[in-house]
Amino acid sequence: MAHSVAEQIGKLRAELRRHEYLYYVLDQPEISDDEYDRMMRGLRELEQKHPELITPDSPTQRVGGKPREGFVKVRHSSSMLSLDNALDEGELRDFDRRVRELVGGAPYRYASELKLDGLSMAVHYEDGLLKLAITRGDGEEGEDVTGNARTIRALPLRVEAPAPRFEVRGEVIMLLKYFEQLNAERERQGLPRYANPRNSAAGSLRVLEPRITASRKLDYCAYLFLVDGRPYYRSHWESLEALARLGFKVNSNRALCGDVDELLAFCANWEQRRDELGYEIDGVVAKVDSVAQQDALGWTSKAPRWAIAYKFAARQQETIVENIEVHVGRTGALTPVAHLRPVSVGGVTVSRATLHNEDEIGRLDVEIGDTVVIERSGDVIPKVVRVACKGKSRRPFRMPKQCPVCGGDVVRAEGGAASRCMNTNCPARLKESILHFSARGVMDIDGMGVALVDQLVDQGLVKSVADLYDLTAAQLIELERMAEKSAEKILANIQRSKQQPLARVLNGLGIPFVGERTAQILADTFGDLDKIADAGEETLQTAEEVGPKVAESIGRFFRESHNKALVERLRRAGLQFTHKARPAEGGALAGKxxxxxxxxxxxxxxxxxxxxxxxxxxxxxxxxxxxxxxxxxxxxxxxxxxxxxxxxxxxxxxxxxxxxxx
Ligand SMILES: [Zn+2]
Missing domain, CATH: 3.40.50.10190 (BRCT domain)
Incomplete structure (x- = not known):
C-alpha cells in the first residue's frame, strides 16, 4: 500500500516539475493555473498524510522554514569579479585588439549574451539537489540566501547532474510586469516605490521571510556551470547549452560571434530592441568562448581579460521640473535636486534628478517650471541633460543662505563649485557620515541603516562615528522597533567592524577626495594611519595618484582638532591603524x-x-x-x-x- 502512495507521490512530483519547467523556464504552459494548483493541492494532501515521504526537492517544499534572523556570509568557490566596461564601439574594438594580440593569431569567438540588469547569485548543487545559494556580495564573499532562492520557480530544486557537486552562476531579475505590479501594490499600502527592477529584485532576495520572496516572483537566468570554482565545459557556449539541457532558464537571446563586427551587430540590434523585452538590460556581455583561451588570457587585478560588458547608451525622456530642493550630504555639501513630474524612462519611474551644484544650474539655465530632458543610465541617479522648453512662469532657484536641516551658515568656498553647511555638527552631515562609515565595502556594519541612524542621531546617542563603539544593548533596546536579538546583532556587527583593514578605516573617515581607491593606495604606500596623518603634503604626493588637491584635503582633515580627537577615540576603540604586512618577498612560504x-x-x-x-x-x-x-x-x-x-x-x-x- 505504502508502495503505491510513494509511487503516486513520485508521479505527481514529476508532473508538477514538468509543468513548472514549461511555465517558468520555457514560458510555454500546457495547463491552466487552476489545473496546476489542483495537482499541487493533491500532492500536498498526500504528503500531509505521509509526512515520512516528504523530500526537500518536492515542489511543495519551495517555501518552507521559518523567517530568518539575518544572513550568514559565505565565501565563493572562486571570485565573482565584475567585468570591464566598453562604452562605445571604439572601446569594444580596443578590447578585441587586445584579445587578438594575446591569443597570438589563433582563431577565437565571442559568446555574446544580453546583460540582464539584476543581481548575480551562485547556486550550489550536491547529488543533484539545490543546497546553497549565495549572493554575489563583494565578489569574494556573499550572503547565504538559500531559503529565499528556493522560492524562485525557474530555479530547479533537483537536477539530473553531470557531476556530484556543481555550481551554477546566474542573474536574479524581476520581470517588468511584476515590478510594476509590486510598485502599484506598495503605493496602495503607502510604502515607497522601488526605484527600478534591480533594486526590487535585490530587496526581495534579501528579505528575511521566504514567503515574501516567493510572492515577488523573481526569475533566475543561468550563465555559468562550474565545478570546484572552475568552468566544467570547454567553452562558454557549451556551458550555456548544457545549462538549458539540465532545465535551467538560459536567456535565448544569445549568439556566438565570429569576430568583433558580428559582436557589434549583435550589440546594435539589442540596443535598438531592448524595449521589446519584458525585462531590463543595460548592455551585452561578450566572453572569449574557449575556456583554454580564457585561461591563457587570464585576469587583471580587477577583471578577466577575456570578457567585456558593452554598455548601452543612457536613456532620455522629457518632463517638467516642479521644484528644486537641496540635499545636505556627508561633507556638508548642498546638492540641488530637481523634483520632477514622474515620468517613465525605459520602464522605470523617475521623479528626481540631481543638478549637482549652482554652476551646473547656471550652465543648464534651468528654472522651476521648465521642461527638461533627463537621462538615466544604469543605477546612476538620473540627471538633467538640458532644458527643452522654458516654462511660462518659471522661477529661478536660489541656494539657501542657511542649511535647511540645521540652520547653519551655508558658504561657497572661493573657486569651488559646492556650497556647504559650515556647522560640523549638522545632523544631516552626521547622519550621512555614519551611513558612509557603516556602508558595505567600508566598515560593513550590517543593520546600520537610515531608520536606525536617524534615531541614534536624533536622540543624541551618536554624535560622531566613534560613539558607535560605545553603544550599549540597553540604549539600543530603547529605540523603536528594536528587539533584543537585533540589538545584540548590531552590537556584534559593530564589534566585528574593528577588524576591517586600514584602507577601509581611511575610507570610512570621509576625508574629502579620499574614496575607496585612494584609501587603498594610501594604506599600501604608508602602511600606518599615523604616518598618513603626520605626513606633509609633499610626502603624501609621493603616493601614486595623490595630487596637490587630495594631499591638501588629507592634511587639512588631520589638522582639525575634532578630527584628531575622533582619530584618538577610534584608536582606543581598537580599529586597525596599521596595514597588514604585504606578502614578504622570499618569506618562509614564498612560492607556495x-x-x-x-x-x-x-x-x-x-x-x-x-x-x-x-x-x-x-x-x-x-x-x-x-x-x-x-x-x-x-x-x-x-x-x-x-x-x-x-x-x-x-x-x-x-x-x-x-x-x-x-
Ligand atoms: Zn546643516
Missing amino acids: VFVLTGTLPGMTREEAKAKIEAAGGKVTDSVSRKTSYVVAGETAGSKLDKARTLGVAVIDERTLMEMVGG
Missing part, C-alpha cells in the same frame, strides 16, 4: 600556494590567510595541481576530496603554524 577548507580550530580563515601571506605564501580558492598544500579543518568538504584525488599535501592548523614559525 595554499587552499583553506573547513573550520580551523584556533583561527578564522581570514587570520590563516593573513599569516600565510605574511610569510610570503599565496592563498587561492580552488584546488588544482598548482596547489602546494590544502589546510583542512573540521568539516572540510569537496576541496579535501579534490586534494586527495590530485595528490596534493593536506596539512592541519598546527602544521601550518609550524611552517609560518608561529
Whole structure:
C-alpha cells in the first residue's frame, strides 16, 4: 500500500516539475493555473498524510522554514569579479585588439549574451539537489540566501547532474510586469516605490521571510556551470547549452560571434530592441568562448581579460521640473535636486534628478517650471541633460543662505563649485557620515541603516562615528522597533567592524577626495594611519595618484582638532591603524600556494590567510595541481576530496603554524 502512495507521490512530483519547467523556464504552459494548483493541492494532501515521504526537492517544499534572523556570509568557490566596461564601439574594438594580440593569431569567438540588469547569485548543487545559494556580495564573499532562492520557480530544486557537486552562476531579475505590479501594490499600502527592477529584485532576495520572496516572483537566468570554482565545459557556449539541457532558464537571446563586427551587430540590434523585452538590460556581455583561451588570457587585478560588458547608451525622456530642493550630504555639501513630474524612462519611474551644484544650474539655465530632458543610465541617479522648453512662469532657484536641516551658515568656498553647511555638527552631515562609515565595502556594519541612524542621531546617542563603539544593548533596546536579538546583532556587527583593514578605516573617515581607491593606495604606500596623518603634503604626493588637491584635503582633515580627537577615540576603540604586512618577498612560504577548507580550530580563515601571506605564501580558492598544500579543518568538504584525488599535501592548523614559525 505504502508502495503505491510513494509511487503516486513520485508521479505527481514529476508532473508538477514538468509543468513548472514549461511555465517558468520555457514560458510555454500546457495547463491552466487552476489545473496546476489542483495537482499541487493533491500532492500536498498526500504528503500531509505521509509526512515520512516528504523530500526537500518536492515542489511543495519551495517555501518552507521559518523567517530568518539575518544572513550568514559565505565565501565563493572562486571570485565573482565584475567585468570591464566598453562604452562605445571604439572601446569594444580596443578590447578585441587586445584579445587578438594575446591569443597570438589563433582563431577565437565571442559568446555574446544580453546583460540582464539584476543581481548575480551562485547556486550550489550536491547529488543533484539545490543546497546553497549565495549572493554575489563583494565578489569574494556573499550572503547565504538559500531559503529565499528556493522560492524562485525557474530555479530547479533537483537536477539530473553531470557531476556530484556543481555550481551554477546566474542573474536574479524581476520581470517588468511584476515590478510594476509590486510598485502599484506598495503605493496602495503607502510604502515607497522601488526605484527600478534591480533594486526590487535585490530587496526581495534579501528579505528575511521566504514567503515574501516567493510572492515577488523573481526569475533566475543561468550563465555559468562550474565545478570546484572552475568552468566544467570547454567553452562558454557549451556551458550555456548544457545549462538549458539540465532545465535551467538560459536567456535565448544569445549568439556566438565570429569576430568583433558580428559582436557589434549583435550589440546594435539589442540596443535598438531592448524595449521589446519584458525585462531590463543595460548592455551585452561578450566572453572569449574557449575556456583554454580564457585561461591563457587570464585576469587583471580587477577583471578577466577575456570578457567585456558593452554598455548601452543612457536613456532620455522629457518632463517638467516642479521644484528644486537641496540635499545636505556627508561633507556638508548642498546638492540641488530637481523634483520632477514622474515620468517613465525605459520602464522605470523617475521623479528626481540631481543638478549637482549652482554652476551646473547656471550652465543648464534651468528654472522651476521648465521642461527638461533627463537621462538615466544604469543605477546612476538620473540627471538633467538640458532644458527643452522654458516654462511660462518659471522661477529661478536660489541656494539657501542657511542649511535647511540645521540652520547653519551655508558658504561657497572661493573657486569651488559646492556650497556647504559650515556647522560640523549638522545632523544631516552626521547622519550621512555614519551611513558612509557603516556602508558595505567600508566598515560593513550590517543593520546600520537610515531608520536606525536617524534615531541614534536624533536622540543624541551618536554624535560622531566613534560613539558607535560605545553603544550599549540597553540604549539600543530603547529605540523603536528594536528587539533584543537585533540589538545584540548590531552590537556584534559593530564589534566585528574593528577588524576591517586600514584602507577601509581611511575610507570610512570621509576625508574629502579620499574614496575607496585612494584609501587603498594610501594604506599600501604608508602602511600606518599615523604616518598618513603626520605626513606633509609633499610626502603624501609621493603616493601614486595623490595630487596637490587630495594631499591638501588629507592634511587639512588631520589638522582639525575634532578630527584628531575622533582619530584618538577610534584608536582606543581598537580599529586597525596599521596595514597588514604585504606578502614578504622570499618569506618562509614564498612560492607556495595554499587552499583553506573547513573550520580551523584556533583561527578564522581570514587570520590563516593573513599569516600565510605574511610569510610570503599565496592563498587561492580552488584546488588544482598548482596547489602546494590544502589546510583542512573540521568539516572540510569537496576541496579535501579534490586534494586527495590530485595528490596534493593536506596539512592541519598546527602544521601550518609550524611552517609560518608561529
Ligand atoms: Zn546643516
